[in-house]
Amino acid sequence: MDAERPRRAMTGAAIDREIQAALAVDPSPEFLARVRTRIAAEPPRAATWLPWKLVAAAVMAAIVAAVVVMSRPQERTARTATAQGDIRLTPEVSIEQPRRPEPLRASADPTSRPVEAPGAQRRASARRLTPAPARSETRLVAAMPTEPEILVDPREARAMRLVIRATRDGRFDLWTALRAATPTVMELPPLAAIVIAPLSIDPLTPSGEEGVRP
Amino acid sequence: MHGFADRLAGSVVGVDQQLEQEFEARLVESSTLAFRVAYGVLRHRQDAEDVAQEAFVKAYRRFGDLRDRERFRAWLVRMTWRLAIDRQRGDRRRAAREASADHSTNHDGRRYEPPAALEDLAARERADRLWAAIDALPDKLRVVVVLSNVEGHGIREVARLLDLPDGTVKSRLFLARQRLKEQLQWMLSDPAGR
Numbered sequence: 001m002d003a004e005r006p007r008r009a010m011t012g013a014a015i016d017r018e019i020q021a022a023l024a025v026d027p028s029p030e031f032l033a034r035v036r037t038r039i040a041a042e043p044p045r046a047a048t049w050l051p052w053k054l055v056a057a058a059v060m061a062a063i064v065a066a067v068v069v070m071s072r073p074q075e076r077t078a079r080t081a082t083a084q085g086d087i088r089l090t091p092e093v094s095i096e097q098p099r100r101p102e103p104l105r106a107s108a109d110p111t112s113r114p115v116e117a118p119g120a121q122r123r124a125s126a127r128r129l130t131p132a133p134a135r136s137e138t139r140l141v142a143a144m145p146t147e148p149e150i151l152v153d154p155r156e157a158r159a160m161r162l163v164i165r166a167t168r169d170g171r172f173d174l175w176t177a178l179r180a181a182t183p184t185v186m187e188l189p190p191l192a193a194i195v196i197a198p199l200s201i202d203p204l205t206p207s208g209e210e211g212v213r214p
Numbered sequence: 215m216h217g218f219a220d221r222l223a224g225s226v227v228g229v230d231q232q233l234e235q236e237f238e239a240r241l242v243e244s245s246t247l248a249f250r251v252a253y254g255v256l257r258h259r260q261d262a263e264d265v266a267q268e269a270f271v272k273a274y275r276r277f278g279d280l281r282d283r284e285r286f287r288a289w290l291v292r293m294t295w296r297l298a299i300d301r302q303r304g305d306r307r308r309a310a311r312e313a314s315a316d317h318s319t320n321h322d323g324r325r326y327e328p329p330a331a332l333e334d335l336a337a338r339e340r341a342d343r344l345w346a347a348i349d350a351l352p353d354k355l356r357v358v359v360v361l362s363n364v365e366g367h368g369i370r371e372v373a374r375l376l377d378l379p380d381g382t383v384k385s386r387l388f389l390a391r392q393r394l395k396e397q398l399q400w401m402l403s404d405p406a407g408r
Contacts, residue, residue: 011395012391012394012395015344015391015394015395015398016362016363018340018341018344019344019348019359019360019363020363022257022341022344022345023250023253023254023360023363023364025249025250025253025259025262026246026249027245027246027249027259027262027263027266028259028263031245031249031263031266031267032241032242032245034263034267035241035245035266035267035270035271036241038267038270038271039237039241039270039271039274042271042274042275
């Protein structure tokens with residue numbers, strides 16, 4: 001029976017018209033009232049924005065506290081290393097030369113000296129000048145950042161520590177010592193007080209006959 | 215301390231009242247849109263009202279979290295669409311179960327309806343074929359077709375509602391129309407339907 005009916009192609013506009021006609025339905029007049037009643041039956045909404053802000057503030061505080069706590073052990077390690085061993089100064093400017101701490105420490109034990117490449121004799125002699133750190137310090141130094149170190153003579157370091165300790169205890173006035181060590185400018189008399197005597201040239205008196213040697 | 219708590223509570227209540235008023239305005243403005251979106255999927259007035267109401271309740275619960283209130287309509291449309299699709303799928307599963315058990319339903323699983331006039335039957339047949347073709351579209355094409363035929367939305371409005379680029383909506387609409395034309399190429403001519 002369908003085949004006997006005239007057929008036509010469905011255009012896009014016709015499809016849209018059909019859909020628009022099918023969707024041109026309005027909700028019942030009670031719809032809004034029903035929605036309002038349903039919403040009114042909802043439990044009072046907690047002010048969700050307030051907990052969110054509180055949670056955000058708490059999370060921020062926790063992050064800050066974690067950062068502070070994590071940064072402290074590093075400070076303590078660095079302080080302990082400074083107090084126990086040599087004073088190591090980390091330069092502000094990075095140095096291009098690579099650091100080789102292992103051979104330095106290995107030089108303390110003569111039986112376990114590593115095989116050295118030819119031409120390393122000069123470096124070896126320099127190594128012997130630096131004392132090997134203690135075992136506990138080795139661990140601390142390993143925890144420190146791997147930057148080139150500047151080694152200070154232990155005697156100078158000891159002297160420096162003594163000065164610092166004495167200054168802290170009040171036994172030594174660093175300011176006075178610094179002032180005493182500074183050379184002062186020589187005090188000169190005022191220019192007005194300087195009297196310059198007039199030059200007087202006494203005439204030469206011939207002692208004998210001119211041209212005759214005495 | 216009590217003064218601070220009172221001020222805080224007062225400000226919270228004030229903010230809530232403001233939100234209530236704003237939500238009421240949005241409800242009045244968008245109720246027909248939500249209903250028609252749901253109706254475009256379900257084609258049943260009562261079901262569409264139920265789904266739209268559910269979407270409004272959900273929107274009310276989370277209205278305070280919505281940062282950009284200007285995007286309320288888009289948010290509501292997407293929520294309504296998802297709820298309607300879920301409802302339709304649930305209905306289909308239920309209808310399939312009932313059809314296998316209940317002899318009062320016909321072969322399509324639809325409810326038994328009394329016979330109507332011949333013209334009504336022809337119009338219903340056209341509508342059924344049209345909606346069957348629309349239902350056969352993938353969701354992303356289907357939503358574009360429905361939204362572009364609701365409240366005279368243009369491509370830009372549909373793109374804003376779906377949070378998609380204009381070009382994407384345009385191409386999807388073109389593709390959807392092509393598929394619908396293929397499906398309905400030789401739809402029965404019916405003067406009442408023109």
